[in-house]
Amino acid sequence: LNLNLWDCGGQEAFMQNYLESQRDNIFSNVEVLIYVFDVDTSQTDKDMENYTNSCEALRENSPNAKVFCLIHKMDLIAEDQRDKVFQSRE
Numbered sequence: 001l002n003l004n005l006w007d008c009g010g011q012e013a014f015m016q017n018y019l020e021s022q023r024d025n026i027f028s029n030v031e032v033l034i035y036v037f038d039v040d041t042s043q044t045d046k047d048m049e050n051y052t053n054s055c056e057a058l059r060e061n062s063p064n065a066k067v068f069c070l071i072h073k074m075d076l077i078a079e080d081q082r083d084k085v086f087q088s089r090e
Contacts, residue, residue, distance in 0.1 A: 032065060
C-alpha cells in the first residue's frame with residue numbers, strides 16, 4: 001500500500017502554487033480527493049473557485065479518481081441552523 005497525503009489548504013498563496021506550478025505532480029495518479037470546506041469561511045466564492053480548479057486538474061490528470069467533499073466546523077453551527085447554512089452554501 002502506497003499512501004501519499006497532500007494538505008493543499010491554508011493560505012491562498014499556497015493554493016495558487018499547488019494549482020499552477022505543481023498541478024501535474026499533485027493531481028497525477030490520484031485515487032481519492034477529499035476536499036474540505038470550512039463552513040465558517042467568508043470566502044465562499046474563492047473556495048468554490050479552488051474546488052472547481054482542483055476538480056479540473058483531477059479530470060486532466062486522474063480522471064477515474066473519486067471525490068468526497070467534507071464540511072468542517074459544522075459543530076460550531078447551532079443544530080437547528082445547520083440545514084439552513086448547508087443549503088445556503090450549495
